[in-house]
Amino acid sequence: MAEYVFETEGVKKTFTFLNRKAPYGTIYALEVLETVLISAAFEQHANIVFVDDGVYQIKKDQDTAAINMKNFSPTYGIIEMEKEDADEDEDMDMVWRIIVEKESMEARGLSPDDFKVEVEVLSSAELADVLEQSDVVIGG
Amino acid sequence: MKFGILINEGPFTHQASDSAYHFTKAALEKGHEVPRVFFYYDGVNNANKFSAPQADDRNLVKLWGEMASQHNVDLVVCVAAGMRRGITEDSLAEGFRISGLGQLVEAGIGCDRLMMFGD
Numbered sequence: 483m484a485e486y487v488f489e490t491e492g493v494k495k496t497f498t499f500l501n502r503k504a505p506y507g508t509i510y511a512l513e514v515l516e517t518v519l520i521s522a523a524f525e526q527h528a529n530i531v532f533v534d535d536g537v538y539q540i541k542k543d544q545d546t547a548a549i550n551m552k553n554f555s556p557t558y559g560i561i562e563m564e565k566e567d568a569d570e571d572e573d574m575d576m577v578w579r580i581i582v583e584k585e586s587m588e589a590r591g592l593s594p595d596d597f598k599v600e601v602e603v604l605s606s607a608e609l610a611d612v613l614e615q616s617d618v619v620i621g622g
Numbered sequence: 623m624k625f626g627i628l629i630n631e632g633p634f635t636h637q638a639s640d641s642a643y644h645f646t647k648a649a650l651e652k653g654h655e656v657p658r659v660f661f662y663y664d665g666v667n668n669a670n671k672f673s674a675p676q677a678d679d680r681n682l683v684k685l686w687g688e689m690a691s692q693h694n695v696d697l698v699v700c701v702a703a704g705m706r707r708g709i710t711e712d713s714l715a716e717g718f719r720i721s722g723l724g725q726l727v728e729a730g731i732g733c734d735r736l737m738m739f740g741d
Contacts, residue, residue: 484694485719488658490731490732493731495730495731497730513662516702517662517727520726523724524724524728524731526730619738620726620738621738622663
């Protein structure tokens, strides 16, 4: 077992968390969310992106009682709070963006009002630029 | 180049861990560094010491462990994902260790590239 110690002091990277899967049915959505929350402690820049069925992860009024799964959507409120903290704290060099792909949203008959957090809606081409400018992409 | 590796799938249902293993092996042979491999989602099953594939099949649990000892690769299993799937200190194969998601974020910050293997 070789524990490795990274030199991360002063390094600021842009992480993109790419949520592509519906919130339930697989565990990917929940476990990406856990990574997003941990990353806040490292004060990096973060784009939290929802594409394909991933857009359902932030839909309002989720009720999971019938499938006997934990409704973890309230946790997205914490992401919004982290974002607000980062936006308001002048000493904190951390930019968080919550992004929904326009094409994915429209294909599912959704609008920004259907989401429980405030989002930026970007076209597929604009999102490609965001990914291009990211240092690390973690998806699920 | 310094590579971090993220493995999101178990060793048998999916090709991801095999691909990650071959990628890591090739990178090391080319003289690159792979300081850390992080196992998340069902990827934590790569660290299950009770895994017993048939003798004529590859044994990824063992292969990862051997790579760790030969090349000083830090094999980190996510504690929360592991606990969900019964991967704890008691079931942990040699060469792996259990730690938190912070170790993944840290690898993302500290490596030149973070390679993700999985769906």
